[in-house]
Amino acid sequence: MKVAVCVKQIPDPADPGAIDPETKTLKRDVKLILDESDSYGVEMALQLVGEDGEVVLVSMVPNNERNGLNNALAMGADSAILVSDDALSGSDALSTAKVLAAAIQKTEPDLVLAATESSDGYTGTVPEQIAELLGLPSVTFAKEVTVVGESVAVKRQTEDGYDEVDCPLPALVSVTAGVVEPRYPSFKGIMAAKSKPVEQFSLGDLGIETTTVGWAGSRQEIVSIEPAPAREAGEIVEDEGDGHEKIVTFLQEMKVI
DSSP states (O other): OOEEEOOEHHHHHHHOBOOTTTTSSSSOOOEEEEHHHHHHHHHHHHHHHHSEEEEEEEESSSSSSOOHHHHHHHTTTTTTEEEEGGGGGOOOHHHHHHHHHHHTTTTTTEEEEEESSTTTOOOOOOHHHHHHHOOOOOEEEEEEEEEETTEEEEEEEETTTTEEEEEEEEEEEOOOOSOOOOOOHHHHHHHHHHHEEEEOOOTTEEEEEEGGSSHHHHOOOOOOOOOOOOOOOOOOOSSSSSSSHHHHHHHTTTTOO
């Protein structure tokens, strides 16, 4: 079985770098790392294929960055496809889906895995857009994934528990954080990653016009950026025998009860 995993390389959340004042987006000219949410998809793929299958990573960046991709290869993935082109800068969710879908078609996988959403975008729409472009059934919010014959069985997380979903392969499944415990790359894995094949494509190689992606093709715009409001101090309830009444009153004011 061949599993393709969408992985995004993002600025380190601990030190995200500068924001371009004109575009109001993160500058991506710094060292990028593997998005933590995608590490769950990589680990899930490795567990599903075992010793007999193949895990192919698919990633896109505007500047040939491979640091985060190398980390996923060091976890145990077999190979990778990297789409890199200066025209990708400013791509919105749909443009990203178009590029990733075209790259995934090169691999002809049995199953495509993706994170529910990226840590630097949080649109949560790219996996479903990829599935639509590829004509694949899509299952979201997977907390457990099992391949049985020619189908995939998914426990799909909901507010009330989970749904049990079965769909035929090939399919696209987006997994939630915590679906598995991602492994740490070993020294052997890090060294092996240096020799694993990484096939690089430009937009032209994928038959995608530069005017349909990046700033030229984006249909989304960030209009403003605001700092997160400072956390306000909580209210302290002094219990003088009527503490329970004060708590009930507070909860009623908050419309919790």
